Amino acid sequence: MNLKLRINLIITVLLFLTLIIGGGIFTVHNARGNVQAEIASTAILALHMLDSEILTYSMSYGQRSPVRVGSGSIFQLNKLMDVRHLKIDFYDARGRLRDSNQSGYINDDVPPNWFISMMDAVTDEMPATKRQVYGGGQIIGELVVTPDPSYEIAEVWEEIQGMLIFVGIFFIVVNLLIYYFVGWALRPIDNILEALTDLEFGNLTARLPKFTLPELSSISNKFNIMANTLEESVADNRHLTQQLIKVQEEERKNLARELHDEIGQHLTAIHVDASAILKAKTVKASKESASAIDVVARQMMDIVHNILQRLRPTGLDELGLEAALQELVSGWNQRHREITVNCHTEGMFSDYDEVVLITIYRIIQECLTNVARHAQAKNVHIVLTQQKQKIILSVSDDGQGFDLSIRSSGFGLAGMRERVEILAGKLEIITSPNKGASINIELPCAMRGEK
Known part of the structure; x- marks a missing residue:
C-alpha cells in the first residue's frame, strides 16, 4: 500500500469513527430528551382527559346501560389509538382487561433490537x-396509563436512518x-522518486524544483546539495x-628511459669488456677487462636498487614504516649534507593497512624532493604520530616558502592531495614567502584487512 492510500485510509477511518461515535452520542442524547419530553407531555394531556371522563362516568353511573358497562367499552379507548406514546x-x-387503546394497532416500523436496547438503557424508566x-359508591375498575416509548423510539430510528443517508453522502464527498488533496499534496514525491531514479542510472x-510545502522544499534543497556534491565528487x-x-x-616513460640510458649503456660496456676478455692474449689484459666489468656491475646494482626503491620501498616490507623512514632520511642526509633532516615517530604502525603506509x-x-629542489632550507622536521583513530604527519622546513595562491598545485602538491583524498584524509599547507613551509596531513586509521 503506497503512502497516498495509507494516509487516505487513516483519515477515512478517523473521520468515520468521529462521525459515527460523535453523531451517535449526539443523536442518542437528543433522542433521550425528546422521548421523555414527548411522553411526559402526552401523559399529562391524556391524564387530564381521563380524569374528566372518570368524573363524568362516576356522576352519571346510574344512567348508563348495564349492557354498555358490561361490554367493557365504558371509555371507548379504541378512539385513543392515535395516542401512541401511552x-x-x-x-x-376482577382485574380483567376490558378495553385498551392499542388493541388493534400494529406498528410496522420496528427498530432493530440493539437500538431498542440502547435507548432503553439511556432512557429513564x-x-x-x-x-x-367508582360507580355507585364502589370500585368498578381501574384505568392504567403506561408510558410506551416504542413509538417515539421508532420515530427516532426513522430520523437516524435519514441522517445516516445524509452522513453517508457527506462521508463519500469528503x-x-x-483523496484528491492528499494526492495533490504528495505529488512532489513522484518528482523526488523520479530524480532519485535518474541518479541511480x-x-x-x-x-x-522548489516545492510549496516547507518540509518537501527542505528535502528538495538537501537533494540538490547532495546531487551537486555527488556530481563534483564523480568529476x-x-x-x-x-x-x-x-x-x-x-613513471613508465621514466623507467623506460632510465633502463635504456643507464642499464643499456652499462650492458654495452659489459659486452665490450667481455669481448675484450675473449680476445685478450695476456692475463693482464683479461684482468683489466674483468675489473671494468665488476665496476660496471656494481654501478648497475646501484641503479637497479634506486629503481626498485622508487617503485617499491623494500625496507617498508622488511623493516616496517619507522625503519624505512629512518633509512630514507639517513640516505637523504648523506646525499644532501647542506640540509639536516630530523624524523620523529611516535606510535605503532606495523598493523596499519599497506596503502596507508x-x-x-x-x-x-x-x-x-621538493625541499631539495625549491626550498633552499637548512633544516627539515618530520613528525609522525598516532592519535586515537587517526595518524598525524607534519613535514616542515625553514626555507624560502612560496605563495600558495600561485602554486596551489605545483611542487607535487596535487599528487599529495590526491593521495590523501583517496584515503578520506585531510591536507593542510601553511606557507608564505620567506617563512618556510609546513605540510600537515591527517589520515584515518585503517588496519590491515579493513576497507
Whole structure:
C-alpha cells in the first residue's frame, strides 16, 4: 500500500469513527430528551382527559346501560389509538382487561433490537399511572396509563436512518476531496522518486524544483546539495583517475628511459669488456677487462636498487614504516649534507593497512624532493604520530616558502592531495614567502584487512 492510500485510509477511518461515535452520542442524547419530553407531555394531556371522563362516568353511573358497562367499552379507548406514546388499559374490578387503546394497532416500523436496547438503557424508566373508577359508591375498575416509548423510539430510528443517508453522502464527498488533496499534496514525491531514479542510472544532472510545502522544499534543497556534491565528487574521481593514469605513464616513460640510458649503456660496456676478455692474449689484459666489468656491475646494482626503491620501498616490507623512514632520511642526509633532516615517530604502525603506509612514505619522499629542489632550507622536521583513530604527519622546513595562491598545485602538491583524498584524509599547507613551509596531513586509521 503506497503512502497516498495509507494516509487516505487513516483519515477515512478517523473521520468515520468521529462521525459515527460523535453523531451517535449526539443523536442518542437528543433522542433521550425528546422521548421523555414527548411522553411526559402526552401523559399529562391524556391524564387530564381521563380524569374528566372518570368524573363524568362516576356522576352519571346510574344512567348508563348495564349492557354498555358490561361490554367493557365504558371509555371507548379504541378512539385513543392515535395516542401512541401511552398505553391506556381499563381493567374491571376482577382485574380483567376490558378495553385498551392499542388493541388493534400494529406498528410496522420496528427498530432493530440493539437500538431498542440502547435507548432503553439511556432512557429513564417512567412508572405507570393508575386511576380507580367508582360507580355507585364502589370500585368498578381501574384505568392504567403506561408510558410506551416504542413509538417515539421508532420515530427516532426513522430520523437516524435519514441522517445516516445524509452522513453517508457527506462521508463519500469528503473522502473524495481528501483523496484528491492528499494526492495533490504528495505529488512532489513522484518528482523526488523520479530524480532519485535518474541518479541511480547515472544522470547526475537531475535536480528538484522548489516545492510549496516547507518540509518537501527542505528535502528538495538537501537533494540538490547532495546531487551537486555527488556530481563534483564523480568529476574529481574522474580527474583523479586521469591523473593516476598520467602518473603511471610518466613513471613508465621514466623507467623506460632510465633502463635504456643507464642499464643499456652499462650492458654495452659489459659486452665490450667481455669481448675484450675473449680476445685478450695476456692475463693482464683479461684482468683489466674483468675489473671494468665488476665496476660496471656494481654501478648497475646501484641503479637497479634506486629503481626498485622508487617503485617499491623494500625496507617498508622488511623493516616496517619507522625503519624505512629512518633509512630514507639517513640516505637523504648523506646525499644532501647542506640540509639536516630530523624524523620523529611516535606510535605503532606495523598493523596499519599497506596503502596507508605507502601513502605516508611517498608523501614524505615527495616533500624531501621538493625541499631539495625549491626550498633552499637548512633544516627539515618530520613528525609522525598516532592519535586515537587517526595518524598525524607534519613535514616542515625553514626555507624560502612560496605563495600558495600561485602554486596551489605545483611542487607535487596535487599528487599529495590526491593521495590523501583517496584515503578520506585531510591536507593542510601553511606557507608564505620567506617563512618556510609546513605540510600537515591527517589520515584515518585503517588496519590491515579493513576497507
